[in-house]
Amino acid sequence: MADIRSQLFANIKKSWLGGAFVAFFVFWITLWAIDSHRTNRLLTQSIGSPSYPSSLATPLGTDSNRPLILYAFFDSQNARMNLRFFIAHALHDAADFMFIFNGETDAMNLLPNATNIRFVQRPNECYDLGSYAAVLVADDLYKQYSRFILMNASIRGPFIPYWSEGCWSDMYLDKITDSVKLVGMTLNCIPINHLQSMILATDTLGLTTLLFPTNATIATFRASLPPYPYTNIPPNSPAVNVPPIEHPGINSCPNEYWHAVSVEVHASALIKAAGYKIDAMMAAFHKSETYEEECEGDVDSPDVLYEESYYGTNLHPFDTVFAKSNRGTNEMVLRRLTEWTDGRGYSSYDFCRARK
Numbered sequence: 060m061a062d063i064r065s066q067l068f069a070n071i072k073k074s075w076l077g078g079a080f081v082a083f084f085v086f087w088i089t090l091w092a093i094d095s096h097r098t099n100r101l102l103t104q105s106i107g108s109p110s111y112p113s114s115l116a117t118p119l120g121t122d123s124n125r126p127l128i129l130y131a132f133f134d135s136q137n138a139r140m141n142l143r144f145f146i147a148h149a150l151h152d153a154a155d156f157m158f159i160f161n162g163e164t165d166a167m168n169l170l171p172n173a174t175n176i177r178f179v180q181r182p183n184e185c186y187d188l189g190s191y192a193a194v195l196v197a198d199d200l201y202k203q204y205s206r207f208i209l210m211n212a213s214i215r216g217p218f219i220p221y222w223s224e225g226c227w228s229d230m231y232l233d234k235i236t237d238s239v240k241l242v243g244m245t246l247n248c249i250p251i252n253h254l255q256s257m258i259l260a261t262d263t264l265g266l267t268t269l270l271f272p273t274n275a276t277i278a279t280f281r282a283s284l285p286p287y288p289y290t291n292i293p294p295n296s297p298a299v300n301v302p303p304i305e306h307p308g309i310n311s312c313p314n315e316y317w318h319a320v321s322v323e324v325h326a327s328a329l330i331k332a333a334g335y336k337i338d339a340m341m342a343a344f345h346k347s348e349t350y351e352e353e354c355e356g357d358v359d360s361p362d363v364l365y366e367e368s369y370y371g372t373n374l375h376p377f378d379t380v381f382a383k384s385n386r387g388t389n390e391m392v393l394r395r396l397t398e399w400t401d402g403r404g405y406s407s408y409d410f411c412r413a414r415k
Contacts, residue, residue: 151411216381240265280332
């Protein structure tokens with residue numbers, strides 16, 4: 060009788076342990092599936108959806124002085140080449156990176172797995188400036204940072220001379236001062252002076268001006284503009300297509316190309332209407348203290364990003380750290396610097412350090 064009871068107890072114990080193991084295994088699998096789904100939703104949820112995950116608004120780092128670098132991407136052969144170059148040479152530990160993939164693409168698979176690198180995939184809407192605004196405004200992400208770089212995949216870089224020990228993102232962000240609140244690569248004089256938007260650096264004051272301009276700033280901005288239609292446009296220039304700005308700032312969603320261009324063209328004037336200055340990396344911008352006044356309305360000042368349009372020369376990547384790569388300009392220089400930077404094994408991880 061004792062043997063029967065012992066065998067019965069052993070069977071019950073064995074059955075209980077087996078059931079517990081199965082229950083634990085099912086519980087673990089369920090947690091894994093939930094976490095996997097949450098992670099996938101975090102990375103692919105479209106901006107603007109009511110269910111846009113609040114965790115994207117959590118700072119990627121813990122240092123409030125860390126800049127946030129937003130990189131807008133729409134897939135093309137040129138953009139993918141630039142993205143690969145950026146991943147290889149521009150990423151570093153001293154900033155947080157948010158990649159914005161607009162439209163269908165698998166380019167996010169190129170990104171390395173790092174705690175300071177995230178991405179969001181969204182519909183191809185609002186063009187680049189509008190997509191920055193959508194990401195920054197969602198759950199007040201912009202409030203988590205004080206310094207920003209907004210850039211897109213139409214440029215390749217960074218291209219840094221061998222003798223330089225500088226960090227490319229600091230080169231732009233260090234130009235932000237108490238008075239200068241928007242920094243870009245180049246200034247275009249037509250149809251009005253404006254920093255071109257392939258890369259822009261700013262801080263909290265500059266960004267909030269672009270996202271949420273006050274009524275007083277808007278009134279000053281509109282009063283500062285020349286009468287429309289603008290008359291200082293060279294014959295046959297595509298700038299004749301730039302319409303008046305409907306909603307000053309970048310926090311709108313233009314659905315037509317020239318309306319998106321208008322947002323870019325008028326952003327610098329909005330910054331100046333708020334009482335701030337702008338700055339450009341190109342050397343010509345600094346050839347005189349009155350360059351902006353000289354440039355304003357000069358029909359003989361073409362877009363400097365085209366072939367031999369930079370005062371009879373081509374803009375060199377060492378001048379601006381990045382190069383516009385979709386204009387067919389300075390192609391041999393771009394090709395050689397790409398090869399040499401790759402061959403050198405240049406990495407921003409070696410030059411960019413977090414600031415205390």
